[in-house]
Amino acid sequence: MSYHINHPIMKYIYITLIFLTLVLQAVSCKANDPEQKPIVDTPPEIVKVPLGDPFIMLWEGKYYAYGTYSEDGITVFVSDDLVKWSNTTSLALHKSDVWDDKWFWAPEVYYINGKFYMYYSANEHICVATSNSPLGPFKQEIQKPMIEDEKCIDNSLYIDDDGKSYLLFDRFNDGLNIWVAEMEANLIDIKPGTMKKCINVSQPWEEVWPRVNEGSFIVKRNGIYYMTYSANSYESQFYGVGVATATNITGPWTKYEGNPIFQKPGDLVGVGHSAMFTDKDGKLRIVFHAHNSTAKIHPRHMYISTVNFENIGGKEVMAIDKNFMTPIWINK
Numbered sequence: 001m002s003y004h005i006n007h008p009i010m011k012y013i014y015i016t017l018i019f020l021t022l023v024l025q026a027v028s029c030k031a032n033d034p035e036q037k038p039i040v041d042t043p044p045e046i047v048k049v050p051l052g053d054p055f056i057m058l059w060e061g062k063y064y065a066y067g068t069y070s071e072d073g074i075t076v077f078v079s080d081d082l083v084k085w086s087n088t089t090s091l092a093l094h095k096s097d098v099w100d101d102k103w104f105w106a107p108e109v110y111y112i113n114g115k116f117y118m119y120y121s122a123n124e125h126i127c128v129a130t131s132n133s134p135l136g137p138f139k140q141e142i143q144k145p146m147i148e149d150e151k152c153i154d155n156s157l158y159i160d161d162d163g164k165s166y167l168l169f170d171r172f173n174d175g176l177n178i179w180v181a182e183m184e185a186n187l188i189d190i191k192p193g194t195m196k197k198c199i200n201v202s203q204p205w206e207e208v209w210p211r212v213n214e215g216s217f218i219v220k221r222n223g224i225y226y227m228t229y230s231a232n233s234y235e236s237q238f239y240g241v242g243v244a245t246a247t248n249i250t251g252p253w254t255k256y257e258g259n260p261i262f263q264k265p266g267d268l269v270g271v272g273h274s275a276m277f278t279d280k281d282g283k284l285r286i287v288f289h290a291h292n293s294t295a296k297i298h299p300r301h302m303y304i305s306t307v308n309f310e311n312i313g314g315k316e317v318m319a320i321d322k323n324f325m326t327p328i329w330i331n332k
Contacts, residue, residue: 198227
């Protein structure tokens with residue numbers, strides 16, 4: 001049996017095919033029309049937090065992370081859970097508000113007597129700036145370094161049980177080595193005549209390249225001062241963390257014979273310049289940076305682990321958990 005185009009069934013099929021063809025052409029033209037912009041919910045960029053020499057402060061239920069990142073000053077990242085972080089478009093500290101205009105490194109921030117104090121390095125000099133907010137702006141009323149006639153870096157504040165405040169920092173004599181000095185009541189000036197050497201390169205693991213002991217941070221436990229520090233160049237994959245102890249903050253300091261306590265954990269290299277803080281659950285945490293990858297140093301990334309104290313041979317020893325968190329920057 002055969003049908004001609006004039007047959008009713010054939011007419012119906014023919015008209016239907018034409019209609020479908022026109023519809024498909026219209027849809028195709030609309031899809032290719034440059035004026036027709038599809039609605040796409042673009043996800044935010046998610047990357048590791050790009051901070052070197054990191055420091056974390058818990059303040060009023062939020063975590064604030066500061067570190068080496070911007071050429072123009074100090075960046076601050078904010079988090080509720082230590083995992084997801086965001087930051088603002090403005091810097092916490094801008095070079096226009098402080099002494100010198102380059103090499104802004106290793107900030108630490110503390111809230112004391114109604115004011116936030118940021119201790120940091122600028123152009124290889126230790127400085128301190130203040131603000132009414134953890135987000136800044138941090139400024140120097142008198143724009144000068146804490147030690148004007150000598151290059152020093154990595155200043156870290158410690159306030160003891162008796163209320164006395166001390167500053168730890170690195171001096172460039174005999175490589176980099178760590179010193180401590182008592183602070184004046186204003187928390188800005190170093191008390192004259194109180195500088196004392198703490199530690200210098202003295203263990204084989206520290207002698208990869210070059211002579212470096214830097215990035216110190218102190219916590220006190222059961223009457224013992226524990227100082228974490230970093231050794232070897234930050235550019236070396238063997239950059240790592242050691243610990244020294246003392247019964248007096250001015251020393252003498254004794255390095256742990258089991259150092260380094262943290263070096264090349266997992267797939268990370270170049271780990272160091274750490275700082276410690278207590279999280280919302282009361283756990284002692286440590287924040288540190290590592291190289292971008294095994295093939296690239298910058299930008300360095302921030303990581304967080306947990307600090308434990310273990311009894312070894314009747315002696316309490318600090319240890320860093322090799323399982324670490326990877327904070328992520330949700331860049332919207």
